[in-house]
Amino acid sequence: MTSLSPHWQKTLSKVSELRSIAWHSPHRKRRRNAAKERAQYTSVKLDKLTADRTELSLDGNWLFMPDYQLNDKTKAISIQTNDNDWHIMPVPAFWNPIRIWLHGETMPSPTGPQHKGVSDTYYQQETDRCENYTFNYRKTGAAWYRQWLELPADVKGKQLTLHSTPYPNGGSVILMAKRLVPTSVCSVISK
Numbered sequence: 509m510t511s512l513s514p515h516w517q518k519t520l521s522k523v524s525e526l527r528s529i530a531w532h533s534p535h536r537k538r539r540r541n542a543a544k545e546r547a548q549y550t551s552v553k554l555d556k557l558t559a560d561r562t563e564l565s566l567d568g569n570w571l572f573m574p575d576y577q578l579n580d581k582t583k584a585i586s587i588q589t590n591d592n593d594w595h596i597m598p599v600p601a602f603w604n605p606i607r608i609w610l611h612g613e614t615m616p617s618p619t620g621p622q623h624k625g626v627s628d629t630y631y632q633q634e635t636d637r638c639e640n641y642t643f644n645y646r647k648t649g650a651a652w653y654r655q656w657l658e659l660p661a662d663v664k665g666k667q668l669t670l671h672s673t674p675y676p677n678g679g680s681v682i683l684m685a686k687r688l689v690p691t692s693v694c695s696v697i698s699k
Contacts, residue, residue, distance in 0.1 A: 542642035545569075545596040551656035557663060570655045572597035574648040584652040591654055595642045599653070603645050605634035 512520070549571065554564050571594040573584065583589050597603060616622075638645040659668075 538642045542595055551658050553658040556660050569596050570599045570653045573652040574643050575650040576647045605638050
């Protein structure tokens, strides 16, 4: 067996290293980005209640867990479930590309209905947006959303009603009240 010169040994070593990086990079990058995003997550905090009515927007970053990673409802809604490995999802947003209008729809015009057509730029932007998530959007059929609320101590004994926009698939919203109030004081109502 012929031995390789130091030059070729070094070259083969670099090729093996590059193959390893190329093969593992997307998965490693997603895990690394997920950990960074999760470390930056903060709960929604309400400092004080107003006399008549207090409104608090829940738009922003929510914890998100696709069904292919957690398919156990009891575990997903339990406040004891550790959510440190959950992803971050901006709300409102979709986890899949928005392409419904791209094919087959028409718009009115003076000469009659005209096809909307396909915008290659928009199509690519939507694909890129979803490819940058820290989970595999193609494998996600359903998902769990979680938002922690930090409420002031004077909320005790008061009624708290949270309004949410209904999901097209009939899903529900589960909010976790942190520290000061048990979740049983929260009722969730879809508009």
